Amino acid sequence: MQSKILLQQNFEIKGGDFINAGESSIKIRNILKDIGIDSDIIRRVAIVAYEAEMNVVMYARHGKMHLYVYSNKILLKIEDRGQGIKDIDLAMQPGYSTATEEMREMGFGAGMGLPNIKKNSDVFNINSTIREGTKLEIKINLNNKNG
Numbered sequence: 001m002q003s004k005i006l007l008q009q010n011f012e013i014k015g016g017d018f019i020n021a022g023e024s025s026i027k028i029r030n031i032l033k034d035i036g037i038d039s040d041i042i043r044r045v046a047i048v049a050y051e052a053e054m055n056v057v058m059y060a061r062h063g064k065m066h067l068y069v070y071s072n073k074i075l076l077k078i079e080d081r082g083q084g085i086k087d088i089d090l091a092m093q094p095g096y097s098t099a100t101e102e103m104r105e106m107g108f109g110a111g112m113g114l115p116n117i118k119k120n121s122d123v124f125n126i127n128s129t130i131r132e133g134t135k136l137e138i139k140i141n142l143n144n145k146n147g
Contacts, residue, residue, distance in 0.1 A: 007035065007069040013056040015082065018106060021057040024065050025049035028076075035069070041140060044120040045074055048138050051113040052078045058103055059083055060133060072143070073122075078136040085128040092118065 009031060011024035029046040037045075049065065056063035060082025068075040085091050091098075092114050099109020118124045123139035 003070045003072050005068050005070060007031070007067070009067045011065040011067070013053055013060075013063040013065060013080070015057060015059070015061040015063070015080070017057055021054060022050055024053050028065075028067050031067070032069070032074070037069075037074070037142070041074065041142060044140050045076070047120045048117045048140070049076060051116050052076065052136055052138070054108060055113050055134075056080045056082070058099065058108060063133075070142075072141065074140045074142065076136070076138040078138075079133065080135075081133045084130040084132055085126075085134055086130060088126055088128060 009028070011027065013024055014020070025046055028049045029042055032042045032045060049067075053065060056065075056078065060080035063078060063080030063082070066075075066077040068077070090096055093111075094115045095111040097109045097111035099111075103109045114126070117136070117138060120140070121138045122141045123137075125137040126134065128134040
């Protein structure tokens with residue numbers, strides 16, 4: 001049985017906007033802190049939200065991040081309109097990156113984004129279509145409950 005959504009928030013992410021990159025993940029962290037979520041859970045959510053947000057900024061024209069808080073889990077859904085990922089298995093390998101030289105000069109593109117998302121998620125699903133975009137669904141359980 002699906003538990004009831006306690007809180008829902010949506011965030012717009014603009015591709016290429018490195019100046020405002022990270023704002024959505026900061027807002028999510030603050031929301032979770034304000035509602036009393038455990039600090040270890042907040043840290044994990046902040047990591048996955050930031051990595052997902054940066055991937056949208058770096059590789060897509062625009063995207064949306066949806067935060068859903070349930071009594072037993074936090075769910076993040078990210079969808080972007082962008083180039084898509086040609087080889088998801090390769091992209092999941094630590095250190096693999098398609099970042100441009102400019103992105104690397106700004107300190108991005110170490111190839112740890114998707115691996116960090118997977119490492120900090122209890123459930124991580126990714127779907128991508130070339131020249132259309134990518135969708136992520138990330139679940140982090142609360143209080144070691146499955147849901």
